[in-house]
Amino acid sequence: MKKQHITIHDIARELNISASTVSRALHNHPRISKATREAVQQMALKYNYQPNVMASSLRKGKSRTVGVIVPRINRNFFANVIGGMEEILSSAGYHLIICQTLEKVNHEIFALRALINARVDAIIISISMETKNYEHLRILLDQGIRVLFFDRICEEIKTGSVAIDDRLGAYQSVRHLIDQGYRNIAHVAGADHISIYRARKAGYLEAMHEAGIDVREPWIFEESLVPEGGKTAFEKGMKLQPRPDAYFCAGDFAALGILKAARDQGLKVPADIGVTGFANEPFTEFTEPSLTTVDQRAGEMGRMVADMFLKEVDLSQEKRSLERIVLKPELIVRNSSILNR
Amino acid sequence: MKKQHITIHDIARELNISASTVSRALHNHPRISKATREAVQQMALKYNYQPNVMASSLRKGKSRTVGVIVPRINRNFFANVIGGMEEILSSAGYHLIICQTLEKVNHEIFALRALINARVDAIIISISMETKNYEHLRILLDQGIRVLFFDRICEEIKTGSVAIDDRLGAYQSVRHLIDQGYRNIAHVAGADHISIYRARKAGYLEAMHEAGIDVREPWIFEESLVPEGGKTAFEKGMKLQPRPDAYFCAGDFAALGILKAARDQGLKVPADIGVTGFANEPFTEFTEPSLTTVDQRAGEMGRMVADMFLKEVDLSQEKRSLERIVLKPELIVRNSSILNR
DNA sequence: AAATTATGTACAATCGATTGCACAGAAAAT
DNA sequence: ATTTTCTGTGCAATCGATTGTACATAATTT
Missing domain, CATH: 3.40.50.2300 (Response regulator)
Known part of the structure; x- marks a missing residue:
């Protein structure tokens, strides 16, 4: 265990400036002079600085993480959908947390709670076969959590979705x-x-x-x-x-x-x-x-829900379209x- | 958007006690009186309090999240391994962040960096076919990050692994x-x-x-x-x-x-x-x-790496066994x- | 009765990054 | 020469939970 993670404070100390300046320099804030900005970025590179996502997530109230709930990861269809999502979301800087319900409602509820605790920016879900009551899903909307459905849609809940016809x-x-x-x-x-x-x-x-x-x-x-x-x-x-x-x-x-x-x-x-x-x-x-x-069209479906999420990620809940995309099967x-x- | 997430501070204010007491009450700290403990837990239930994982992760320096890197999620074998891991880890209270490399080293490096930033508690990886140089993996060990291999092992790196013979x-x-x-x-x-x-x-x-x-x-x-x-x-x-x-x-x-x-x-x-x-x-x-x-034996392999991680999760790096489990194929x-x- | 220990709670610092506000000094406008 | 506007930076609060320390008060021991 040689060096632990280094922080903006370490860089600040090294350069005799404040942490806030370091933070701004790293984000190319216009008020920071070219000289300090370059010094900071060089130092960050030198020490291989990696921002602590948890800290910034906590502060900003968003985790850049999307929770995905599927019945089974190892079902060809779902694995392909997840693969498609991952392509889009990872290149947009998002992580994917995967949960499987094994078709059980109580697993579904458990996963949902876990994802809320992790403060994911959205939950993308294909509901379990056992799910007939939708209260646990409706609560999400009430709490202002972005929910998107794919394949196994829940008609009762008004939100975006992608499925095939x-x-x-x-x-x-x-x-x-x-x-x-x-x-x-x-x-x-x-x-x-x-x-x-x-x-x-x-x-x-x-x-x-x-x-x-x-x-x-x-x-x-x-x-x-x-x-x-x-x-x-x-x-x-x-x-x-x-x-x-x-x-x-x-x-x-x-x-x-x-x-x-x-x-x-x-x-x-x-x-x-x-x-x-x-x-x-x-x-x-x-x-x-x-x-x-x-x-x-599993892969496509995954890419489309992912896109749907990204497109509206910083719109307020009211402004989000409730688009239900229906793909034509082949x-x-x-x-x-x-x-x- | 009705109520936002509520925090221990909200509960503290409501009960006229301090946030630290609330925190301790929720964790059944022995010093907290039965009366306050029950009051707090009741209040938490009433308002459906959900702890903010990011905050506690930040404080505790661990995220209760495991990063998994595979070549392709939609390959039957990998989907099954991931399914197995999920079963074990989710019931132990861990999340799984999944990344795929599509067999490209640079994707692998990118995913690794992203997972480090997310401060995952471990990285479980099956290396890409393109990976011939192992510097980016060795760095992880130097940084004290728990790494486990499965299926596609890297012999040069001394750490735990599960594979078949x-x-x-x-x-x-x-x-x-x-x-x-x-x-x-x-x-x-x-x-x-x-x-x-x-x-x-x-x-x-x-x-x-x-x-x-x-x-x-x-x-x-x-x-x-x-x-x-x-x-x-x-x-x-x-x-x-x-x-x-x-x-x-x-x-x-x-x-x-x-x-x-x-x-x-x-x-x-x-x-x-x-x-x-x-x-x-x-x-x-x-x-x-x-x-x-x-x-x-994909599912089993997934469950075994997951177990291997859990078993040694709170041992210091030096004390961890470098066990290389080799399963007999069928x-x-x-x-x-x-x-x- | 005095000293010791146990109990219950609060304070304040901390994790690391972000950001509104303040402020000094420089540059520009009057 | 003054006033105004920019520039560049720092301070301090904040996000929410955790935890070492302190400090009352109560219970127990001498």
């Missing part, structure tokens, strides 16, 4: 299946109380209605969106009359389960059964056959849904 | 191929100046020598570890005499490229060609055939390498 993504996907000639299209849906899954179901229904296809009640399977859930849905589908000839899944993992289940049953994808997923997980490119899916057509008749 | 992982993988009956085993290697790739190559060589198989020079292909690199290696291999009958790849993406290239050439995996990868990327489970690979045998003769 889940309904449209679903619509495009189902529309594509219809265009390919599939007709009896089933839907593996996520839990209905989660708005993104409701939206995907709505997009499915819209495309079906538009094409004049009757959606029969049993064609919608609400399952856990994991491979096992896809398998379950597929098995239920096999017993239906008429049998579904395609599955639009609200998640890629469920779609994967269908690919496997279909193969096990000796059915060919895409010839016998069309399959599409949602999320553009990295593995979708590599399944056999490769999986048609919907890209959620349909990625691969082999699992291409029907050559 | 890359050599062993490679050895197990190649040994498995040999046990299955493959003999002409090629290796798709990563850049040789990166120690983890050197270690994997060493493990490959060790297994081959142990089995008494001559490793012919052209069997080692140093390629970029992406699908394209795997394809290139495979094509080169096709021209060799004898032709390799298996490929041990230092990365899963390269292995994936081989799976595809082999299929395109009409060769069957695993019957004609055995393939193994490294990293246990999520997609490896879902390729056709599923890919044998080596799991790097070979995940799947279909791409199972030969039934």
